[in-house]
Amino acid sequence: MNNPMRKLILALVAICFLAVVAISGFVLYQAHHFLNTPPELPGRDVTVTIEQGATFDAVATMLAEKGLVTNAHYFALLGKWKEAAASIQAGEFEMNTSWKPSKILDTLLHGKPILxxxxxxxxxxxxxxxxxxxxxxxxxxxxxxxxxxxxxxxxxxxxxxxxxxxxxxxxxxxxxxxxxxxxxxxxxxxxxxxxxxxxxxWPDGTPDADTLKRIVILASVVEKETGAPEERGTIAGVYDTRLKRNMLLQADPTVIYGLGKEFDGNLTRKHLDDPKNPYNTYRHAGLPPGPICSPGLDALMAAAHPEAHDYLFFVAKGNGTHQFSKTLRQHINAVRKYQLKK
Structure with missing residues (x-):
């Protein structure tokens, strides 16, 4: 090979080498810039919804469209490099355009969705x-x-x-x-x-169906009768005792439930005397046919473990609590004091 041809070939090789170095350097610079430069400063909050089953490439494109990453292709490569492409969470996330791509990716992998x-x-x-x-x-x-x-x-x-x-x-x-x-x-x-x-x-296991029904119904009545946690066991005890003595429960909330959605808040004597209402415990013995609300844990515990006492009556004092009585005479006096204000 003559000397001029050799010089030409060496020159072309040198140019190609320099081009590869230049391109590699440019790519490295671009990657470094992508990883270390937030899309916006100051940033803005952006809500992102990741659908179940969404591909990482689709997520990367969506993040770029919302301004959270500057290059969807680079972010997709980041996900593959971190082996995170199949591990992103579905859900709704709050992000910010001032975040770097690594924080965006970490949020997709480990962040808490908006609740x-x-x-x-x-x-x-x-x-x-x-x-x-x-x-x-x-x-x-x-x-x-x-x-x-x-x-x-x-x-x-x-x-x-x-x-x-x-x-x-x-x-x-x-x-x-x-x-x-x-x-x-x-x-x-x-x-x-x-x-x-x-x-x-019931830490030892759920009771049989009949017992479960009885306790949930009783708990629902207890829940409606008082908002005072310390009274729930006592009220459950009142109803438990009345049931054992075959006394009518005479619970206003059961009557109200039987009146349904249209009850206007005014419970009348006509309502209490109506035998057509299956939830009328002034006219029908025993518990109502079903729960009258969904009780909380305290009411369930009270119904499952009612207090043992001799109270048969209670009346609202007007302050969220009740006066309990053992005899009808005591109850009448309590009604006069707290209800009739005599």
């Missing part, structure tokens, strides 16, 4: 519970109604009534956005929470 609160107070009826869920902006009350009366769901959760009344456990729940829109998930969550708490009431 929404659902508060179900003690003593709500099933229709009040359904309305509370809808009022929170979550699942539709009509669909909750269907599920509460779904025979298959009732059988699945061993509920011995024709509705889930009494088993929609009151608590404060934290849900993802997707869960708030799923009525089936919400109803099942309330039912599962009942059975978790049942383990505290």
């Amino acid at each position: 929404y609160k659902l508060s179900i107070p003690e003593g709500l009826t099933w229709w009040q519970t359904a309305q509370a869920i809808q009022d929170a902006g979550y699942a539709n009350a009509t669909k909750i109604d269907e599920l509460v009366h779904d025979p298959d769901l009732l059988a699945q959760y061993n509920i011995p009534f024709d509705s889930a009344e009494g088993f929609l456990f009151p608590d404060t729940y934290l849900l993802t956005r997707k869960e708030t829109e799923n009525p089936h998930f919400i109803v099942e969550l309330l039912l599962k929470t009942f059975w978790k708490n049942a383990d505290k009431v």
